[in-house]
Amino acid sequence: MAVTTVEQVVVGFGALGLDARLVEALKALGYEEPTPIQREAIPPLLEGRDLIGQAATGTGKTAAFALPMLQRVAEQGEERQGPSLLVLVPTRELAMQVAEAMHRYGRSLGTSVLPVYGGQAYGPQLRRLERGVDVVVATPGRALDHIRRGSLRLESIAAVVLDEADEMLDMGFAEDIEAILSETPDTRQTLLFSATLPPRIAAIARRHLTDPTKIKIGGERLPAGSAPRVRQTAYIVPRAHKLAALGRVLDIEAPGSAIVFCRRRTEVDELAETLSGRGYGAEALHGGMTQEQRSRVMKRFRAGGVDLLIATDVAARGLDIEHLSHVFNYDVPCEPESYVHRIGRVGRAGREGVAITLAEPREHRQLLAIERATRQKIEISRLPTIADLRARKLEITRAAIREAILAGDLDHFRVVVESLSDEFDVMQVALAAVKLAHRADGPDDTEPEEIPEVAPRGERERESERPPRGGRPARAYQDDDGPPRRRPKGGPRGGMTRLFINAGREAGVRPQDLVGAITGEAGIAGQDVGAIEIADRFSLVDVTDEVANDVIHAMRSAKLKGRKIKVRREGER
Numbered sequence: 345m346a347v348t349t350v351e352q353v354v355v356g357f358g359a360l361g362l363d364a365r366l367v368e369a370l371k372a373l374g375y376e377e378p379t380p381i382q383r384e385a386i387p388p389l390l391e392g393r394d395l396i397g398q399a400a401t402g403t404g405k406t407a408a409f410a411l412p413m414l415q416r417v418a419e420q421g422e423e424r425q426g427p428s429l430l431v432l433v434p435t436r437e438l439a440m441q442v443a444e445a446m447h448r449y450g451r452s453l454g455t456s457v458l459p460v461y462g463g464q465a466y467g468p469q470l471r472r473l474e475r476g477v478d479v480v481v482a483t484p485g486r487a488l489d490h491i492r493r494g495s496l497r498l499e500s501i502a503a504v505v506l507d508e509a510d511e512m513l514d515m516g517f518a519e520d521i522e523a524i525l526s527e528t529p530d531t532r533q534t535l536l537f538s539a540t541l542p543p544r545i546a547a548i549a550r551r552h553l554t555d556p557t558k559i560k561i562g563g564e565r566l567p568a569g570s571a572p573r574v575r576q577t578a579y580i581v582p583r584a585h586k587l588a589a590l591g592r593v594l595d596i597e598a599p600g601s602a603i604v605f606c607r608r609r610t611e612v613d614e615l616a617e618t619l620s621g622r623g624y625g626a627e628a629l630h631g632g633m634t635q636e637q638r639s640r641v642m643k644r645f646r647a648g649g650v651d652l653l654i655a656t657d658v659a660a661r662g663l664d665i666e667h668l669s670h671v672f673n674y675d676v677p678c679e680p681e682s683y684v685h686r687i688g689r690v691g692r693a694g695r696e697g698v699a700i701t702l703a704e705p706r707e708h709r710q711l712l713a714i715e716r717a718t719r720q721k722i723e724i725s726r727l728p729t730i731a732d733l734r735a736r737k738l739e740i741t742r743a744a745i746r747e748a749i750l751a752g753d754l755d756h757f758r759v760v761v762e763s764l765s766d767e768f769d770v771m772q773v774a775l776a777a778v779k780l781a782h783r784a785d786g787p788d789d790t791e792p793e794e795i796p797e798v799a800p801r802g803e804r805e806r807e808s809e810r811p812p813r814g815g816r817p818a819r820a821y822q823d824d825d826g827p828p829r830r831r832p833k834g835g836p837r838g839g840m841t842r843l844f845i846n847a848g849r850e851a852g853v854r855p856q857d858l859v860g861a862i863t864g865e866a867g868i869a870g871q872d873v874g875a876i877e878i879a880d881r882f883s884l885v886d887v888t889d890e891v892a893n894d895v896i897h898a899m900r901s902a903k904l905k906g907r908k909i910k911v912r913r914e915g916e917r
Contacts, residue, residue, distance in 0.1 A: 360386040363415050365452040370407075373448060374609025376631045376656055379404030379678045381561045386412050389535065394556035396549055397537040403561050403678045403710075405537050406445050409505050413535075414450040416502065417478050426497035427458075430528070431481040431505040432521065434512040436461040436864035442507065443481040455479060460496075462486045462864045463902055470495050484512060484520035485860040491527055498524075503533040509545050510538045515863060515870035516856035518544065525552050539709050561679065574690055574697035576722045578711055581702050585795045587615070589702055589727055590674060591622060592795070594652075596728045596736050597698065601645070602670035603653045605686050607678070615674065616654040625651035657682055665689065673701040676710045680717035705869065727795055741782040840874050841892035842914040845883045851905050853878055858885055858904075866891060866898040884914060 356377045357367045378386070381399045389395060389412035399405045409431075417428045431446075433439050443459035450457065458472050460482035473480075473495050480487070480496065490496035504525065506512070512521060525534075534553045538545050549556065581589040590604070606612045609630040616628035627641045627650045644650045646665060657677075668690050677683040690697025701722065703711055711722055728736075748754070764773045847853050855876045862885065863870055874886030887895050892913070899911040 361390050362386065362411055363418070363453070366411055366415060366449060369449055369452050370411075374611065374613075374630070374632065374656075375407070376609060379408075381405050381559060381678075382408045382411075384559045384561070385409065385557075388557040389413065389533075390415065392416075392533055394533060394553040395535045395559065396541070396553065396556045397535070397559045397561070398541055399537065399539070399559070399561040405507075406442055407449070409507070409535050409537065410442070410446045410449055413503055413505065414446065414453060414455050414479070416533075417455055418450075418453040420502060426500040427477050427480045428500060428502045429479045429505070430487070430498065430501050430503075430524075431479065431507060432484055432487065432512065432524065433481060433507045434483065434515050434517065434863070434870070435867070436463055436483060437867050438508065439481050439483055443479075446479055446481065450479075457481065460486050460490065462861055466906075483860060483864060484517040484524060485857060487524055488520050491524065498527045499529065501528045501532055503535065504528055505535045505537070506548075507537050508539070509536050509548070510540045510542065511870060513542075513544050515873075516859045518548075520856060521548070574687055574699050576687065576699045576701075576720065577725050578701040578703050578722050579725060579727045580705055580708065581727060582796060583704050586674065586702050586704075587618065589795055590615075590672065591619075592728050592733060593672070593700060593702075594624065595733055597670060597700070598736075598740070599651070599670035599698070601648070601651060601665065601667050602672060603655055603665075603668065603686075603689055604672040604674050605655060605657065605677070607656070607675045609656060611674070612654045612656055616652075619652060619654070625649070626654055627652070629653055629655040631656065657685065668697070670698045670700065673699070676701060676703050676707045677714070680714045683714045684718060727797065738782065741778060745778065745781060839889055840886040841889050843885045843887060843892065843895065844912050844914045844916075845885060845899075845904070846881070846910045847904050847907065848879045848881045848883050850880050851907060853883055853905060858883060861902060861904050862887065862895055862899065865902045866895045868894065 357370055357375070358364070360378060360383065381397060381403050385395060385397055385405075385408040389409065395409075397405060397408065399408075413429050420428055431442055433442055439459045439461045443457050446455070447457045456477045457479040458469070458477040458481070460469050460473075460480055462483060462485055469486075469490070470493075473490065482490075482496075487496060491498065506521065512518075534556075536545070536549055536553060536556075541549075579589060579593065594602075604615065604626075606615060609632045612628045612630045616626045619626040627645065629638060629641050633641075641650070641653070645653050648667070671687050671690050673683070673686060677686060687697070687699035690699065701711070711724075715722055761770070761773055845858065855878065858876055858878075859870060859873050862868070862873055868887075868891045872888045872891045874888070876886070877884045896911050896913070899909065902909060902911075
């Protein structure tokens, strides 16, 4: 099957009506073809339509709203007194990610982008806003602070994007979102993206969107048995540790021949170069290569001269490699069909195969969507530890020595053993020989520090939604139709740690301020925050045991309502 060429890729994005400069930027960044949500969302957004997009993290929705909105901002010119586009996101991490992506896409258009979030000093943000920016990507709490200060003016806003709307409501930002939207012009274009559409999200859409286009991605079900019968495993890994995690899993699995799938060409090139530098036989394969280059790589791979093929979906489409044993998803695929396509490279004709996916904590919903669509279970496993890796290396050494014994032809080494046995015990001689053989495969002391273990968000959500005694869930946000829920009497519920924060009602602290500060500073999900009680001069917040130390450490340098705060476990001094 022919591999998509670069020219075909350009037509793919160009056919959506995007500015040629944006298409060239995508080409330079390594994007090969639009994802489903990009194909569906970009044309109506360029027409100025409001939109509701139901799509999980990783489906390409950032580009789906960023590309058409950047184009519309560029078409407006500079006749305005403030930013043209406001993007609201739930966490500091996501604000930085979206701002970085929009900066890369819009560089050729001369578009300026500013991330605004809690935990960062106000000074740099104030200076940038005063000089003028085109796009502001903000967390709701910090955006509202700037609006009240008068430093963020919204009268010239042409469009507002609510990204991860369900998570923003879970974190207690409903009131802030309503306040922000009330400050924007009624003529604005409004975009709402959410993985789920509960009643509260639907209510916001009814109040603030006009005749919106509705798009739902990832809900389709595939025929039973579409996915091959292979061992399917996923590891939940923080983004910063994905490369280390891949190396760890490669060492444990020791695949004879494998494909590692990535979303973008640039990621393919970087990963192939890094893995090659670490001693793996890796080659890149993507649509930016010439047909001659691709053919040369595939010839080496089929001949066994390459162990790892690092590829995009487009480049690997239709490949049938008989000796392939493993498929690794370095990124969670954008849609279930893509997942089926990827793992369909192994497990053919009755052969056994292994499919391993590295998922970030917030991508757990995508894995669940893939399970529903394929009707097959993806096992969430604990990432191998350094101890596991060392045990595996010892097992490889043991197997190699056993194979050498069975192969025979050892007599010419007998003189070495006999001479040493006069001085040392035979067991000591054997142990020293094993040590040398083991070190020949690489020293153990070069292994990096442990990769932090994180729970899938799905497990966190189920735990946070489990009601305590009395039947009412102890949530960390304020409901739309009632006052903030108060902390149950007594100590924290099982699995939770209570934290003391030296700021309360007198400092103007609200539940959503606490949740936003904690999740933004510590980089955790809103579901890790439990019940809250706010007194006049202090607050008590329940967080899950597994993140308590991270929260305390992250909040040491944080500010809440403009003042430095102290955070410790309740009862500690």
